[in-house]
Amino acid sequence: MTRTETQVTLIQIDNYGPWTVAPSPKREPDLQTLQSRLYADLSQLVAHHDGYVFFTRFDNMIAVTNGIDLAGHRRIQDAVSNRYPVTVSLGVATGASPREAVGEATANLQAAGSAQDGERTEILRGDPLCEEGAVQIAHFDVNDATSQYTDELNAFEVFRHIDRGYSALLEYMYDAHDSLSFFIGGDNVISVTAGLDRPAFDAAIDHVEETAGIELKVGVGHDLRAGDAGMAAKEALERCRERGTRVEVGASESAGRA
Amino acid sequence: MTRTETQVTLIQIDNYGPWTVAPSPKREPDLQTLQSRLYADLSQLVAHHDGYVFFTRFDNMIAVTNGIDLAGHRRIQDAVSNRYPVTVSLGVATGASPREAVGEATANLQAAGSAQDGERTEILRGDPLCEEGAVQIAHFDVNDATSQYTDELNAFEVFRHIDRGYSALLEYMYDAHDSLSFFIGGDNVISVTAGLDRPAFDAAIDHVEETAGIELKVGVGHDLRAGDAGMAAKEALERCRERGTRVEVGASESAGRA
Amino acid sequence: MTRTETQVTLIQIDNYGPWTVAPSPKREPDLQTLQSRLYADLSQLVAHHDGYVFFTRFDNMIAVTNGIDLAGHRRIQDAVSNRYPVTVSLGVATGASPREAVGEATANLQAAGSAQDGERTEILRGDPLCEEGAVQIAHFDVNDATSQYTDELNAFEVFRHIDRGYSALLEYMYDAHDSLSFFIGGDNVISVTAGLDRPAFDAAIDHVEETAGIELKVGVGHDLRAGDAGMAAKEALERCRERGTRVEVGASESAGRA
């Protein structure tokens, strides 16, 4: 089986904070529109290379970009500057763990200057993978979220419950497994992991249930690209629903291990 | 001064969960694109009536809609069905507190059926305000976020810090003040509040610093519409920056109270 | 009945040609994406004030903006600069005929400098209507376009036929009636007219049939805003379909004349 080696790209809007208040504070709905459209575009641009982007803080987004070289990154960067009033800088790195990769990707950008340095624009630094590494993606959702939460509690309390579960998972996966977890809407969280086995996911689900009172299930995929690993994870999650199980590992993963 | 009376609209994508996996799981970047574009459009549609929308869970969004009547809601609903492959249901309610309003808005939708009932589509239920009420908006950000966090820690750890601060604020403002708080990107959180004074905001900032180690400042605005209250809050936050203060209350608020 | 007095806004992308080739020619699909998204956004921004925009040349768009004052124009201009890597200049004018209005609107911009003067950006010049004037909108389509053309000829020849009909109508309406006609997709053309009666439309349809061999029908609306006049025109066109007639004048128009 191909070794897991996650390539992470930090996408940072250049000097964004100052822009949002110059010459005076811009209307918040216009900023929200800009941010969410930029995220939508980046989702598509990165997806065309089978990568995944997470909105994270919107002005700093984290992407899994295995298979995208520097020329591909430059093209994404150009697409942003050709469509938006802001530009982005990109830091790229790979690591045995997602934590290591995001650490180095960030360091690559930080070495070029401050995020609010008006002169530091459209940086592209880092070393995409030469040899192929694989990605492990875990797609979690909440058991019976609609019947237990959405149809029962007020919408903000539902959100609060989901957020608690997400925060508990985020902290645990990062501390215990150097993994990066992102809320992606609804009751869904994606963790970018590396080399985790079924008991590790069982323990994570136990932890979230104990600390936040939220019951999760998870489908896990493993493949050369985030897009394929993520789709395998989604299909595995469907099997959880069909079988009533709480951890399913994708076919390509199983095949890979056989 | 006009009494604070928050009008909240719950915007719920109809039967969304099943749609995302029918006939088989849709590619995640396509779902992210759909969700973020829909949020961008709703931001604009609601902003044209001077309202605010928060992405919340993306499939369930919470909006502050003072001044938008049922015809305006219907027009927003129609715009969604004319642009997207999904439809939305809307529950509207007002309350002395934002918590009360979101509770009733949710109840209005829940009374019409489950969020995953394929027959329950494009519901519009509730009673927009007849008399005018005002809205209070508090716009928080993190002190020196770029120099202390973005330029120093890895991007995921920065996000984790911001998320901890946000979660602490969310819980506190809801429990102590029946207020609804939303992360809006970067290091920014907006709380929809009602009738809170300066000491209440001071206490909230103290609480977040003690429990999550994050130092916040806040600008507060109060006006008939979320858009105007929010802009007053942003301008007040600018004054915090200029003056080195941590709570500033918007001019219109002051004027209102004089 | 309120006098027809068309307010026209010329929307011109600032210094666009040079931008498209600096520092080297940008990829055409990226330019097409920018242009069509900008047009989509302007359609919505202007529609929120019940105006109409036509894509025309995309880098120069013509809008009917009765009811939008200078502050409204400024807000639209700001929205563009907050979302796009380009800015727009706006020339506004009113006239007894649409031709007169577009002439003066253009002159207002030309007086400020060349469209490719890098220093001439975000101009806003002109005098929106103080008193209310009304707009007349005529919505044409081709009889049996699907059965006669789309399902029969190759797609480019269908387009060529539609284009011939459009060009014939454009020339005639401008020369005979100082009216501005715009292809809006499918087999649809909208003419912005002033004070034309039923025989005038009959004659226009005859002319197009004789010169281009294309049979049209038309619905006509008249109201204070382009949005309402345009909707009345569309409803009148539906009545053409139901009744088998080729010219129908909208109810509000009839009422206005009674």
Next chain:
Amino acid sequence: MTRTETQVTLIQIDNYGPWTVAPSPKREPDLQTLQSRLYADLSQLVAHHDGYVFFTRFDNMIAVTNGIDLAGHRRIQDAVSNRYPVTVSLGVATGASPREAVGEATANLQAAGSAQDGERTEILRGDPLCEEGAVQIAHFDVNDATSQYTDELNAFEVFRHIDRGYSALLEYMYDAHDSLSFFIGGDNVISVTAGLDRPAFDAAIDHVEETAGIELKVGVGHDLRAGDAGMAAKEALERCRERGTRVEVGASESAGRA
């Protein structure tokens, strides 16, 4: 040199006319928004495979899709249905001339039923190229359009001049050379051609000057994909500007012929 063999895809919105008036006529700006966003998305989707789309009638668009197989077409079709309230059918064909290709692509769709048959949705028919063929793209623009027209005449008259030149070119290139010409905004027209040499372009430019009084220049590119051929054409057009010539043939074309 690789033989020119143009692959054309007809993209047709399914049953669009009836949708626009059901249950009652939809607001025109909403339809314009839908059409232009769909075109923007298709531009990007097709460009990711190095193809070109032209908006044509918006409800029927013509694309040059050399290099995109049926699976790629299916993915584009799925992307539309996952983002829009309408679906598209696709007819694909190749031909020695663009006219032949569009004819067969259209016939493939027509054989599946009427464009307004509510049961005929998401058709995908045709035979993408097995062997590689090349594409020839000619990018025309108007000499001194800004100084002669945009800065001098009223905006509608400029448009009328451009439209006349475009129509003259469209007719000539189709009748004389089985080529497909599309206005793409500003003063730009792209012709999809096959095997045309420099004298053929000179004659086309002469024809347009004689019949419409518009002076054109043209850059020509030839490559395996529309994207690369189109970029070569744009670079050739830049050379026309630099050298003051009116026909320049792209480097890759020259190389191919050497």
